[in-house]
Amino acid sequence: MKINPKNKFNNLILLIASFVIVSLILWNTNSFFRKFKEEERHKMEIWATAQSELLQSSEDRDLGNLHVKIFQNNTSTPMILVNRDGSIKTNNMPEEEAADSLKIRKKITKFRNENTPIEISYDGETLATLYYGNSEVLNKLKYYPIALLLIILLFGTVIFFFFKTNKASEQNKLWAGMAKETAHQISTPLTSLLGWNELLKQEDLNNAITEEIEKDIDRLQTITERFSNIGSLPKLERLDIVEETRKAYEYLQLRSSRLIRFTFHSKVESLPIMLNAALYNWTIENLVKNGIDAMKGKGSISIEIIPEGKYVNILVSDTGQGIPKSNFQTIFEPGVTSKKRGWGLGLSLVKRIVEEYHKGKIKVLTSSKQGTIMQISLLINP
Template structure:
């Protein structure tokens, strides 16, 4: 409980800090932008004064300073127009594009939208106006906060992925520990049951009862072995996948409702693949149990094994309630279940066994609501 509370608190603090940082970045950039914009306005006003003095100067006046102010403007594009709106001259526009009069007019319209013009009057009579737009440097600054926000987002994403991977690792360790502990706990009553079977044989109990008990004890031993292998790399051996699949199929068929019709079809009686028989049998049992639950103990179940040149395909089809397409991938996530009583581990374990341990693929091949679902497993065959 404390862990969950601390996690939630950490997330809230992280979100709050992120919002504060983003707000500060935007505010700081806005203030800097405005300051820079005001400085450019002052430069244009000084240039306007220089332009005015230059126009009003006589032949004996020293115009060195005014000329320098005008010529040293290398960054701010401007257009000088007369009182009637005709373009007299321009500065810092694209030298090639400015050969086109329409381009210069377009730039003038843009400048009118960006900044108020600076008026120049010559001896109180003829007036001219300086229109200008923001410098390229100032325009680049508008992208500065976007870049910082992207960097911040990337940084937070890395933190989230790191945190999430740690959480997944902790969850995997927890389930692995529980699985191994379950296998350990099952071992004690199993040993006792074997002893009781030996006593029953000595008491001359009917052999058919003893055989059934032995089957269930063998089953418990198989379950214990499966749990003990979770979290460790299983040993794969060359096995006949048809026989292993048929064994799991027959076990559940004999213990299922008689209102379900079971079909087992295969293109070959022997197909060799590298398998861990106990874990792969677990996958087949999970798929068949899910199919039985989906049909609510009444319907038709078809397991088919298909032999292709390089792969072996196993499909398990049912006539159950079906799965919505949007849930095709979610059903393999740990903890996801549509059952009232379920942990949501069967399909996630099956995916891990097939894809991580056997390097195969498992997926929903097709599904239709109220008509049924087909799961498909694809594994590599043993190459010769």
């Protein structure tokens, strides 16, 4: 598979352009916030000037329509006016807050932190102090950059996982291509071996020899079929789960060390379910070989088939050193292995075969220093 470097360059350009656009929006929003805040400050200064003239005027003096309009138009900015005699006047604040002196003091402190108080004076004499807070619109606008930053973070996370998934998809295609090519390369010498074995049958040889050769040739054909199925949807057939499990068990038993004790038990004699024989046998092989490795070549392997409700459970047990509980999930991830020369692909392939291709489940049922039990659960009637 050929990976086009232009795709990576285009993705990088798209990411940079998106970051620049969002940064400009953030900068523009911040500029708008500061400008809006300055305009509110200017309105408060006009209001303070009108209030100064009001305090200096006599009660019967007509202030004119301009002052009235200034007072009436301010309906959004909360204010607290503290006169020099200590009296307090509030504007655009809830009645319950305006009537509570403790809340008024807290509001004064809050307004002082939000905006610099405006001194209302005349001829060098301070008549009152105006404390004002941000309007509702300004408060909403203040949190907009935070919301935008969260959007940027979410956007970055989506981009990251997109690139990560895209890379994993490319790697999967590469592995699938390599697997299919391997299957193709194996098929040529395999065909030749079939011919040579037929010639051996015609010679005066022990039939057991050619029979064992045939078994190994069948095994190579099975392996070729496995690699050919990688990356494509395998064909499922209604097969006897007991018989297919027994085949995999007997093949591994004959080719394993005599230090390994094999036991097989099924609670039913026959149970047809939808299977892909090559991939299912691969699953059993991987689990058994992992158990043998965990036992360091000496111990007991047990395979048990137990129907339970709509599922049939296949239990593969070993007497190895066990798996830490914290690793029960991670062992199925690609690249995770405890072997010095392992690639960490066996159990990840097993999980994919069971869950994606056969719509089943696989898990570590139990594990301790006395051994591990892996459980495969397949639907009886999917």
